[in-house]
Amino acid sequence: MIFPDLLPQFADWIGDVRGKLIANHPLAKVSWFRVGGPAQLYFEPADEADLVHFLKNLPAGIRVLTIGLGSNLLIRDGGVDGVVIKLPAKAFGQVEVLTDNRISVGAGLPDVKLATAAANAGIDGMEFYRGIPGAIGGALYMNAGCYGTETHQRVVCLRGVTREGDVIELSNADMDYRYRKSNGPKGVIFTSATFEGLPGDRDEILTKMRDITDRRESTQPTNTRTGGSTFKNPDGHSAWKLIDEAGCRGLRIGDAQVSEMHTNFLINLDAATAHDIELLGETVRNKVREKHGIDLSWEIRRIGHFEPGKEVRQFLDGDVFAGAH
Incomplete structure (x- = not known):
C-alpha cells in the first residue's frame, strides 16, 4: 500500500526539523519479524527539542505511533497511516x-x-x-x-x-x-x-547476566525472525505450556511457525507475511481455548492495516474465526 505524501502539507514548518523524515518508509526493515507495510511518514528526531518542535506543529488530526527496536511488534502488511516515530539510539x-x-x-x-x-x-x-x-x-x-x-x-x-x-x-x-x-x-x-x-x-x-544469556539461548529461538514472547501468561498458568498441551508446537501457516524450541514464540521461517503470523497466533488462541477454556491475550503489539481481503478476524471478539484447524 502506498499512502498520500504528508510532507507537502507541512511546508511552512517542516524545514526546521533536523531529524530524518521519509514518506512511505518500509517498516519491515525495523521489525524483528521482517514483515509489514510502510509508514505513511517515518520520523527519527535529532533530539528531544526536535521531537518537541515536530509534535507542536503536527496537525492534531494526524495519528502518531512510536516504535522501539521492533522486537515485540507485528506490523501488518497494509502499513501504518499517519506518523511513525522511532527514537534513534544515537x-x-x-x-x-x-x-x-x-x-x-x-x-x-x-x-x-x-x-x-x-x-x-x-x-x-x-x-x-x-x-x-x-x-x-x-x-x-x-x-x-x-x-x-x-x-x-x-x-x-x-x-x-x-x-x-x-x-x-x-x-x-x-x-x-x-x-x-x-x-x-x-x-x-x-x-x-x-x-x-x-x-x-x-x-x-556480570556472572548473573551471562547466566541469563545462556538460559535464553538454550530455551528460546533467539537467532530467528521472531517477536519475542507472543502471549501474556494467564493468571496461574504459563502460556507456553498451555500452547504446547493444545498441540501447537511446530504448527505452521505459510512460513509462520510456532517455535519448536519455545511454544510462546512465533517465527518467520523465511517468507512469512504479517497475515501468516497473525493468523497463526489467532489459531493458537483458538486451540488453547478449545483445549483449556482459557483466553490468551497478545503480548506482542500489533499495529497498522490489513491488506484488503486478508483480514484476520479475532475469534475472541465475537467474529467468525478464519484460522487453520
Missing part, C-alpha cells in the same frame, strides 16, 4: 550513572545496554534487562520484565513529550503499572528515565 541512548544506585538513560537505549552499564557501575537488580530484546522506551510502556523482576520495580521517574509537544516529568506512581502494561498519560513519547537498583559487585552481576 540521539536517545545516553547513560548517566547517578548517586544512590541510580542510573539515568535515554529511551532509545537497548535494554541490554542498561543492564551492562548498571553492572559496570556496581548497581545490582538491573541484570534482568539482559533478557529483554527491546529498547527502554518499550520497557517503560509495557512494564517489561523477566526472571521475576519487572520495570515497575526499578523505574523511579520518567521524562516524555506529549502529543501536543509539551515536555512532562512522571513518577512511577503516575504510570499505574500492571502486568505487561502501563496506564499513564496517553500519547506520551518517553525520552528518558531514571532507574534505581541495589549496591552490588560488578563481577557477580
Whole structure:
C-alpha cells in the first residue's frame, strides 16, 4: 500500500526539523519479524527539542505511533497511516550513572545496554534487562520484565513529550503499572528515565547476566525472525505450556511457525507475511481455548492495516474465526 505524501502539507514548518523524515518508509526493515507495510511518514528526531518542535506543529488530526527496536511488534502488511516515530539510539541512548544506585538513560537505549552499564557501575537488580530484546522506551510502556523482576520495580521517574509537544516529568506512581502494561498519560513519547537498583559487585552481576544469556539461548529461538514472547501468561498458568498441551508446537501457516524450541514464540521461517503470523497466533488462541477454556491475550503489539481481503478476524471478539484447524 502506498499512502498520500504528508510532507507537502507541512511546508511552512517542516524545514526546521533536523531529524530524518521519509514518506512511505518500509517498516519491515525495523521489525524483528521482517514483515509489514510502510509508514505513511517515518520520523527519527535529532533530539528531544526536535521531537518537541515536530509534535507542536503536527496537525492534531494526524495519528502518531512510536516504535522501539521492533522486537515485540507485528506490523501488518497494509502499513501504518499517519506518523511513525522511532527514537534513534544515537540521539536517545545516553547513560548517566547517578548517586544512590541510580542510573539515568535515554529511551532509545537497548535494554541490554542498561543492564551492562548498571553492572559496570556496581548497581545490582538491573541484570534482568539482559533478557529483554527491546529498547527502554518499550520497557517503560509495557512494564517489561523477566526472571521475576519487572520495570515497575526499578523505574523511579520518567521524562516524555506529549502529543501536543509539551515536555512532562512522571513518577512511577503516575504510570499505574500492571502486568505487561502501563496506564499513564496517553500519547506520551518517553525520552528518558531514571532507574534505581541495589549496591552490588560488578563481577557477580556480570556472572548473573551471562547466566541469563545462556538460559535464553538454550530455551528460546533467539537467532530467528521472531517477536519475542507472543502471549501474556494467564493468571496461574504459563502460556507456553498451555500452547504446547493444545498441540501447537511446530504448527505452521505459510512460513509462520510456532517455535519448536519455545511454544510462546512465533517465527518467520523465511517468507512469512504479517497475515501468516497473525493468523497463526489467532489459531493458537483458538486451540488453547478449545483445549483449556482459557483466553490468551497478545503480548506482542500489533499495529497498522490489513491488506484488503486478508483480514484476520479475532475469534475472541465475537467474529467468525478464519484460522487453520
